[in-house]
Structures are given as C-alpha cells and as structure tokens.
Amino acid sequence: MATSTPPARDAVLLVNLGTPSAPTPRAVRRYLAQFLHDHRVVQLTRWLWCPLLHFLILPLRSPRVARKYAEIWMDEGSPLAVHTRRLAEAVQARLPDVRVSHAMRYGEPALASALAGLQASGAARILVLPLYPQYSTTTTASVVDVVEAVAADGDGVRVVDDYAVDPGWVSAVAGSIRAHWQAQGRGDLLLFSFHGIPQRLVDAGDPYRRRCEAGVEAIAAALALESADYRVAFQSRFGREPWLQPATDQLLQALPAEGVRRVDVVCPGFAVDCLETLEEIAMQNAAAFRAAGGESLSYIPCLNDAPAHAEALAAIATRALDAWRTGTDGP
C-alpha cells in the first residue's frame, strides 16, 4: 500500500525584500508603489507623500530603475528572486524534517499569502527568518507588521529578529572574503558597504547602525584585520534628508586621493545579490572609483546559496525551533 509523507509540523519561511517581476517600467512601478507605501520605509503623512509618489517619483523613477534592472536580469528572473529561491532550496536540503519556503515583503511570493498557506496546511510552528542580518525598523519590523496582521495573537508564528553576530553567519562571510582574496588577490583596503537608512531613524532608536558595526567587528576579528585594513560605509541613499554617513559613493571617490588604488567591497547587509550590489556597487561605484583615479574595485559577491550560508541559516533556524519546542526561550 502506498504511504504518503505526513506534512512537516514545523516550517521555516525565509523572507526577503522583494523585487519587480520584470525589468519593465510597469513592473518596477508596481513594485515601487507597494514598497514606498510602507510607513516603515517612508514616514511622511499620506496627504503629503501620496501626491509626490504618484505624480512625480513613480513616473520618473520607474523607467530609469527598469533600465538598471535590465542590466542585471538573469535568464530565470531578478537576481534577488533567483538567489533567494536557490537559498531556500539549499536550506531545505539541510532541514529534511522541516518545511522550508520563501516569501517576499513586497511583490511575489507575497508574505501574507505564504503565511496563511502554511497555517492552513497545519504547520504547528512557523519560524519566519527575515533575510536581513542586521535588525532595522525599516526592514525586519516591516516583516513583523505583516506577521502580526496575519497571525493576530502571534500564536504559532515567531520571527528571528537579527543574526548580525551569529558565529556561523560571521564565519560564512569571513570565509567568502578569504576565498575571494585567495582567488583574486587582495586590494589595499576592504570596504564594508551596508544599505543606508535615514539618520533620523537611528537618532530615534533604530539599532541598525550598531548592528552593522557589531557584525563588522566580528568579521574583522575572524579575519584578524587591523583597523587600518577596513572601513564601513552606507549606500543606496533615497530622498533628500541626511542618511547614515559616510556614504559609500563619496568615500570610494575620496579613497584614491588617500593612496588607495585597489579596493575590495563586500556588502554583508545583503543576504543575496541584487540591484544594490550588482548594479550600484559592481557597476556604478566601480566606474566612479576608477574615474576618481582608483585602479580597480573588486566586488566580493553576497553569500547567495553558498553551502556555508545555507548551513548558517539552517543552524539559526534549528536553534530557534528547538528552543521553541522545549520552551527554553521566551515567546
């Protein structure tokens, strides 16, 4: 008699930011509209922000950003979508007794539907693992907003809030930098570039900058780096208000005058490669660095679906699920 596999009682849902479904102005506009209506991302009041967004930002930005997506688009889709899907498969291979899937905060597969689907399938424990190593109100808290809206009492769903100094993840990032240096040679300086956020949010208590710096310290220690060997900067500024400093693009253009001819750039805030790493860093900033007198910018890819990354995330999920099952952590 044929037997069917019982549904896994525990589930892990990897959640990434999201990305357009196509490199076209229309698809980019749809994605940006959802993203930029999130009050965790833009805090302006609706009556001020909506006219600006609908009549100025979306019409002007969507075609320009669509051209950038077209430059990095893969045969199977947007790099962020492709790498996130492959990462989820790699984590699943390491957790045979748990159902692993992925969802996006903006766009598809939608986080709310993925959660509702897991609940309907009878999963007893759903562990949401946002693919943001460093907690921020702009990213992780926005995932929590959706979780709380779908699982009103929080019962059966938990969220990992941060893994900025998790030893497995730190060792995976350090290992990827070491491997890059072995294969490509080492530059004069290593730049850690993180996505920025408005300085105003950090002043109001967002721990993001501290979490980025704590992670850098741990990675630098794992690589036995001296403080002169590396710098930290923040990229991808959006809007006019002050964002975290120093800005990656400005720092890169100042480095040649300080005698830095070859720079290595790693982006440990991004779990997988995306527009902000492949286009902004590896294309745009690399060209600007050379134009400012630098010789070469060597981009160190994100962990993507590397075995060490999948192992680190699987271990984080296993620890959280074990603590949940045995009641050895708080709710």
Ligand SMILES: C=CC1=C(C)c2cc3[nH]c(cc4nc(cc5[nH]c(cc1n2)c(C)c5CCC(=O)O)C(CCC(=O)O)=C4C)c(C)c3C=C
């Ligand atoms: C890794 C963490 C991220 C933080 C923190 C973050 C904050 C943040 N982002 C914007 C605005 C935009 N970000 C855009 C792209 C984008 N952002 C992240 C991650 C973080 N954002 C990723 C992974 C990506 C790439 C997505 C992809 O499809 O590859 C964009 C879209 C592109 C563009 O129009 O330039 C915007 C807009 C704000 C305002 C913000 C904090 C307040």
Ligand SMILES: [Fe+2]
């Ligand atoms: Fe609106």
Ligand SMILES: [Fe+2]
């Ligand atoms: Fe962003």
